[in-house]
Amino acid sequence: DAKTTQPPSMDCAEGRAANLPCNHSTISGNEYVYWYRQIHSQGPQYIIHGLKNNETNEMASLIITEDRKSSTLILPHATLRDTAVYYCIVRGEYGNKLVFGAGTILRVKS
Amino acid sequence: DAGVIQSPRHEVTEMGQEVTLRCKPISGHNSLFWYRQTMMRGLELLIYFNNNVPIDDSGMPEDRFSAKMPNASFSTLKIQPSEPRDSAVYFCASSQESYNSPLHFGNGTRLTVT
Numbered sequence: 328d329a330k331t332t333q334p335p336s337m338d339c340a341e342g343r344a345a346n347l348p349c350n351h352s353t354i355s356g357n358e359y360v361y362w363y364r365q366i367h368s369q370g371p372q373y374i375i376h377g378l379k380n381n382e383t384n385e386m387a388s389l390i391i392t393e394d395r396k397s398s399t400l401i402l403p404h405a406t407l408r409d410t411a412v413y414y415c416i417v418r419g420e421y422g423n424k425l426v427f428g429a430g431t432i433l434r435v436k437s
Numbered sequence: 438d439a440g441v442i443q444s445p446r447h448e449v450t451e452m453g454q455e456v457t458l459r460c461k462p463i464s465g466h467n468s469l470f471w472y473r474q475t476m477m478r479g480l481e482l483l484i485y486f487n488n489n490v491p492i493d494d495s496g497m498p499e500d501r502f503s504a505k506m507p508n509a510s511f512s513t514l515k516i517q518p519s520e521p522r523d524s525a526v527y528f529c530a531s532s533q534e535s536y537n538s539p540l541h542f543g544n545g546t547r548l549t550v551t
Contacts, residue, residue, distance in 0.1 A: 359536055370441075370528050370542030371480070378537075423468060423536040424493060427480035 331415045336432040339409075345402040347431055349415030352396040358419045360391060362400045363427075364411040371414065371427075374400065405435045439463075441543035443529050449549045455517040458546045461510055462531030470530040470540060471504055471514050480528070486512065487534050519550045 332350040339345040351360065361376040375382055375389045377398075382389045388401040402409055414430040442461040450456055462469050470485040484494040489506045497504070501520070506512040516523055526547050530540040 361539065365480075368526075368545075370530075370544050371540075373539040373541060376537075376539060418536045423487075423532065423534060423538075424470065424482055424485050425530075425540055426482060427472075429479060 331417055331428055333413075333415050333428065333431045335429065336434070338434050338436060339402075339405045341407060341435055341437045342404055345400075345405040345409065345433060345435070347400040347402075347413050347415075347433065348397065349399070350397045351415070351417045354395050354417050355419070358417045360389065360395075360398050361416045361418050361425065362387070362389065363414045363416065363425075364409075364433075365414070365430075366408075366411045374413075376418075405433075407435050407437060409433065410435045441529055441531050441541055443527075443543035443546050445546060446544065447547045447549075449551065450519055451551055452520055453518045454550075455515065456519045456523075456548060456550075458514040458527050458529075458548070460512045460514070460529030460543060462512070462529070463541055464510070466531035466533055466541075467509065468532045468534045468538075468540075469506060469512050470532075471512070472528040472530065472542075473525045474528065474545075475525045483514070516548075519548075521550045524548055524550050 362374040363371040365371045377389045391398045412430040444459045471483040474480045483496045484504045486506045504514045526545045528545045530542040532538045532540045
């Protein structure tokens with residue numbers, strides 16, 4: 328499975344959009360981009376995933392570049408409760424496991 | 438939908454004792470995953486099952502660890518004998534058997550081995 332690169336930490340003001348970047352330059356054609364988050368001491372929470380097209384759900388939007396080498400998770404109106412570790416994961420067609428990296432610590436500040 | 442259910446939530450045991458962690462996946466999910474999380478190593482995949490069959494156990498640290506899935510609605514992770522370095526939070530997750538299907542995680546079991 329392709330590896331991902333994320334910044335170790337980011338800050339965001341409450342009420343503003345949080346844009347979390349992820350690089351996955353070695354992604355292959357059938358690999359999906361998944362985003363999860365983990366709030367302290369809880370299990371990882373699924374946010375969104377996509378293959379080629381941009382995706383949106385009630386939690387977030389996922390923007391994938393045309394060459395698929397990077398993506399951005401957008402939380403449109405961040406709240407204090409969105410403070411968490413956010414993981415970008417590329418999931419391959421050979422085995423359906425998820426391999427977690429270090430993620431990005433997002434701190435939402437009032 | 439009750440989600441993935443893990444038990445116990447907390448387990449404290451002494452070194453050398455046997456520990457059994459339990460997981461009930463979401464009904465209809467046919468893939469099950471066991472993860473371990475520590476501060477030093479982050480979230481590590483230990484083993485996963487498809488249709489009750491172990492597919493990849495390369496993350497199981499050593500022979501002291503074993504996992505079973507006797508049926509589609511139950512799995513166990515056993516550590517025998519336990520050691521202090523096994524102290525961690527253990528998560529179970531389930532999904533459909535497809536890389537287009539998200540994993541859903543339980544709330545974990547916090548294991549402390551003294």
